[in-house]
Amino acid sequence: MEAIKFEHVSFAYEHGFVAVDDISFNIQSGEKVAIIGQNGAGKTTTVKMMNGLLRPKSGEITVFGDDASKKTTATLSKKVGYVFQNPGDQIFNQTVYNEIAYSLKYLKMDKTEVERRVNSAAAMCYLSDELQTNPYDLPFSIRKFVTIASVVAMNVDVVILDEPTAGQDLLGLLHQKEIIEQLHQMGKTVVTISHDMEFVIDNFDRIIVMADKKIVGDANKREIFWDFELLDKAALKQPVVSQLAKRLELKRNIINIVDFVSEYEK
């Protein structure tokens, strides 16, 4: 089933600035997709339209078969959860527990169910020991996990992560890999925006490339990172291991260490 469908979607801010220009794509339920591209390419605007945080100026968006324009943002958010790029835009409660529980309580969910969901989301996001901590006493990198847990607790079908890798260290990236993998195992659709190409390659197969308000590429990572015309258009670079393979004139389509080593084994 199609989770998200965009048909000729455009978006313009009130003062007329066009941020997204005529994009079309489908994301199947249970799929993992990474969106990459330069700052200002329209990535965040695109994903914010998936749950009605922003509404398109023209075109049609379908969420699990329903016309999104006929649904409120509140209704769409029960299916599609967006984790903000800047945790400060999302967090406002005094403890990690209350932050994760907020939307659940707002929906008047049963108390034991709230507790169950908060605890399981916290465990998944490595926050079990921080439930009574004020989110703003946590480092920025850990605060990001609080925002992810809030969305996970909502048990949405589609989880959108907007630059989750910013400011993360090695362990943080590993934890995010595990969260994405778990969501995938649970049958969730995961859409991630990231500038970290190694992270993208490590966690996703399908990649959508945006440049200058449009989708300029939508393919498997092995094609994307060896399509020089595309990379040039989107001001992206090959990952370092691909750059090395290219300079050594090895086979095309090497995108990570595993590929490189197996090519070397021949």
Place this chain on the structure above:
Amino acid sequence: MAVLELKDVTFKYQLAKETILENISFSIEKGEFVALVGRNGVGKTTLCSIMRGLIPTFHTGTMSGQVLLNGLDIGEMSIGDLALHIGFVFQNPFVQVSGVKQTVFEEVAYGLENLGVKRSEIIRRVEEMLHQLNIEHLRSKHPMQLSGGQSQRVALASVLVMDPEILIIDEPTSQLDPQGTEEVFETIRLLKERKKTIILVEHKVDWVAEYADRVIVIDDKHIVKDASASEVFSDPMILETGNNLPQVALLALRLLELGKVDFNKIPTTLDEAVEQLKGRADNGGN
């Protein structure tokens, strides 16, 4: 003489149970580009605050040891004097923005205005900085209405324009795309050519390996390694300190482990990797 020197610095935040940093000593020469790496929460930003003199006066706690700027104890200097020598770029650009200026141009000019620099001089320096960081198109935008990446560049410009002799830069590229990241590192290279001293906190080790002279690794309150970027990033021990190694080093270590290739030295930059692997692909595996 060292521009900046830390002598046996130990610090504990006021309300914390334990010290965050212990026996930190190093000295940095004029014109050096030093990267600080370590896992999140290890005290890198705390160390930045110590070097800026904000600890122990502004962020209170118990500190022992000494910080010397050009041989003088910074404990005896005012924060205002220190700020003329040491520029600091915040980790979160949204926190750095002054909030009192209506345009990016004015935001970048703010520091110079406060120093009473001549108007024509301010305009010249701001223009130069907007050009250098590729943000001329943002000049009339409101500083609070920028994307993460744009904001990070404006934050960097606002400090560089002050032309301090030492720059402490805390994760300047976390929200930037690959091209923006490269531009920031190229800007830092330019600053290095102008003999500025640069201290950078950064997780993107592939970039650090390409550009930095020296890397200080902090783990569990202490400096665990302080050496050239090339030496630090060819040491697999670094992985145990919560830091990644450059992709080319990880690849080389893997090839070594599998007995595919011998390396004179584990490469840490792309050029080194190309040089060491060139012409060996044919007999790899023999």
